[in-house]
Amino acid sequence: MTEYHLQRTDREITDPAEILEVVRMQAFMTIAMARAGVPYLATVNYAFDADRRAFYFHCAPTGKKVDVIEANPTVWCQILEDRGYIDGKCDWAYRSVQFPGTARFTSDPDEKRRALHVIIDKLERDPEAKRRLLAEANLDEVRVCRIDAGPFTGKKNLGPDAARRSARKPRARSTRLPRAQR
Numbered sequence: 001m002t003e004y005h006l007q008r009t010d011r012e013i014t015d016p017a018e019i020l021e022v023v024r025m026q027a028f029m030t031i032a033m034a035r036a037g038v039p040y041l042a043t044v045n046y047a048f049d050a051d052r053r054a055f056y057f058h059c060a061p062t063g064k065k066v067d068v069i070e071a072n073p074t075v076w077c078q079i080l081e082d083r084g085y086i087d088g089k090c091d092w093a094y095r096s097v098q099f100p101g102t103a104r105f106t107s108d109p110d111e112k113r114r115a116l117h118v119i120i121d122k123l124e125r126d127p128e129a130k131r132r133l134l135a136e137a138n139l140d141e142v143r144v145c146r147i148d149a150g151p152f153t154g155k156k157n158l159g160p161d162a163a164r165r166s167a168r169k170p171r172a173r174s175t176r177l178p179r180a181q182r
């Protein structure tokens, strides 16, 4: 298969630390998937476990994305940091990261709990309180998906005043644990 590389090399994020910064700071990603040649996508809140190079999200036990991923675990993901409209330039500032991945739902209760801890630690204002609730929760009704990530590519367009924009604090993280299904 043809290997593609960014055509706008001037916009490529080459520093792995900067790629990880985008991955760590953002709260949700969009997962592209396909079943029998028919595409689908879902946006989910995630947490990244750097030691395992794995992403986790949780969801309701049934639904289209569950069926599509179970039929074909090969996915493609994008994480987007929205930096807003660049006034007067008809352009938009952003940093984004894409990667191929292999997705699977885990039934191992220990891995489920560990993944939910990673998500809670990332998103909750008071992770300890939520961790205590989780300790007593029945996890049968929650599905946890692990995405093992392939190589990351990063791209950015920070506009002509890039220095000022990159000094700006990235958008605050979400503090709300996502409901399983909306």
Ligand SMILES: Cc1cc2nc3c(=O)[nH]c(=O)nc-3n(C[C@H](O)[C@H](O)[C@H](O)COP(=O)(O)OP(=O)(O)OC[C@H]3O[C@@H](n4cnc5c(N)ncnc54)[C@H](O)[C@@H]3O)c2cc1C
Residues within 6 Å of the ligand: 028, 042, 043, 044, 045, 046, 057, 058, 059, 060, 062, 063, 064, 065, 066, 178, 179, 180, 181, 182
């Ligand atoms: C910022 C954000 C964060 C989210 N975080 C999570 C999360 O962590 N976990 C989670 O499970 N879900 C999350 N969601 C919701 C998620 O994107 C899906 O809507 C949801 O998971 C249901 O997906 P499903 O494939 O099971 O859809 P189903 O309920 O099976 O419905 C399938 C059909 O509904 C339509 N549909 C599904 N989702 C959407 C949508 N979002 N907008 C418009 N049409 C839709 C499509 O036409 C699709 O064919 C999030 C959404 C957003 C925007």
